[in-house]
Amino acid sequence: MTAVTVRVPAKVNLQLSVGPLRDDGYHDLVNVFHAVSLFDEVTAVPADGLALTVETARGSLVAVDGVPTDGGNLAARAAVLVADRLGVEPAVAIRIRKAIPVAGGMAGGSADAAAALLACARLWDSPDEPLLSRDDLMELGAGLGSDVPFALLGGTAIGIGRGEQLTPALARGTFHWVFATADGGLSTPAVYAECDRLRDAQGEEAPWPEVSEELMAALATGDAKALGAALSNDLQDAALVLRPSLSRTLTAGQDAGAIGALVSGSGPTCAFLAENVEHAADLAAVLAGEGVAKSVVRASGPVPGATVM
Ligand SMILES: C[C@@](CO)(OP(=O)(O)O)[C@H](O)COP(=O)(O)OP(=O)(O)OC[C@H]1O[C@@H](n2ccc(N)nc2=O)[C@H](O)[C@@H]1O
Numbered sequence: 001m002t003a004v005t006v007r008v009p010a011k012v013n014l015q016l017s018v019g020p021l022r023d024d025g026y027h028d029l030v031n032v033f034h035a036v037s038l039f040d041e042v043t044a045v046p047a048d049g050l051a052l053t054v055e056t057a058r059g060s061l062v063a064v065d066g067v068p069t070d071g072g073n074l075a076a077r078a079a080v081l082v083a084d085r086l087g088v089e090p091a092v093a094i095r096i097r098k099a100i101p102v103a104g105g106m107a108g109g110s111a112d113a114a115a116a117l118l119a120c121a122r123l124w125d126s127p128d129e130p131l132l133s134r135d136d137l138m139e140l141g142a143g144l145g146s147d148v149p150f151a152l153l154g155g156t157a158i159g160i161g162r163g164e165q166l167t168p169a170l171a172r173g174t175f176h177w178v179f180a181t182a183d184g185g186l187s188t189p190a191v192y193a194e195c196d197r198l199r200d201a202q203g204e205e206a207p208w209p210e211v212s213e214e215l216m217a218a219l220a221t222g223d224a225k226a227l228g229a230a231l232s233n234d235l236q237d238a239a240l241v242l243r244p245s246l247s248r249t250l251t252a253g254q255d256a257g258a259i260g261a262l263v264s265g266s267g268p269t270c271a272f273l274a275e276n277v278e279h280a281a282d283l284a285a286v287l288a289g290e291g292v293a294k295s296v297v298r299a300s301g302p303v304p305g306a307t308v309m
């Protein structure tokens with residue numbers, strides 16, 4: 001095999017309920033993931049050793065300066081894991097074309113890791129009697145990051161534990177989104193820590209996270225308005241403390257008629273739900289004109305997880 005290219009989607013969290021801090025430093029979650037049509041592309045080509053390049057995808061405005069190009073890149077770590085499991089050398093050149101905002105709360109790094117797991121398994125594993133199943137790749141992915149298994153699975157899914165234990169959710173139809181990206185990222189650990197700090201300051205105990213019945217009903221019926229009303233993110237207040245300008249972005253989206261508005265995961269990307277594809281185009285145009293975002297992109301979901309092209 002000469003080259004394998006995998007396309008992998010970004011995610012938005014429809015519900016992110018953050019429970020107590022565990023002894024291992026993670027929080028127990030209910031994390032309802034939704035894969036959207038904003039994709040990174042990862043190509044793996046046999047080479048003499050491990051090499052990695054990162055560039056902005058064609059037609060995208062994503063800045064890639066913060067992305068490591070050494071062994072610390074999650075895609076490089078994924079390649080090494082697959083090679084170790086299969087007993088081969090990680091001799092591969094990985095090329096990442098990014099359209100998912102970096103450190104934006106849309107799990108771009110996790111997406112690249114998932115794509116590299118799949119691409120390298122396709123390069124090195126036996127096509128007839130594979131040693132690594134999709135479940136094995138998801139387990140390897142969970143070791144790289146809590147969001148990596150979902151990037152392999154895609155669709156809409158409920159994550160519990162630290163977000164890595166997944167059950168597909170029943171969802172009907174397609175939802176139309178507008179994403180407002182921000183200049184600079186937010187650190188995921190810093191946002192979780194701020195969430196804990198805010199709770200401590202208010203003398204609040206972290207509640208045990210439960211799946212929202214309203215959200216599940218909205219997904220099952222494909223009711224966009226009900227979905228918009230059921231969106232929730234326990235990390236949003238923390239993200240707003242760390243990046244106060246996001247309040248203005250969220251308000252601008254609500255004023256422009258979004259039927260749901262929230263920070264995506266740990267932020268700073270803001271997600272707005274539209275009634276339909278035309279409404280999404282209108283909403284995107286208004287938001288772009290308001291000057292409250294670095295860039296405004298449209299996407300729909302759910303879409304499949306990491307897929308070999
Ligand atoms: C917040 C979420 C929402 O989907 O993603 P982003 O919005 O950043 O993409 C995830 O929980 C992030 O998942 P991921 O980015 O894979 O995080 P990991 O590498 O597993 O963990 C990074 C750090 O985040 C914190 N963390 C992560 C997951 C979790 N359940 N509890 C945590 O407290 C811990 O401080 C951990 O050391």
Ligand SMILES: Nc1ncnc2c1ncn2[C@@H]1O[C@H](COP(=O)(O)OP(=O)(O)O)[C@@H](O)[C@H]1O
Nearest residue numbers: 067073074102103104105106107108109110112
């Ligand atoms: N392939 C990758 N793409 C993006 N970031 C990566 C990658 N590999 C490692 N990272 C690191 O992970 C951090 C979080 O990136 P990302 O996954 O894009 O954001 P988020 O966790 O907010 O969704 C980045 O700041 C970067 O240092």
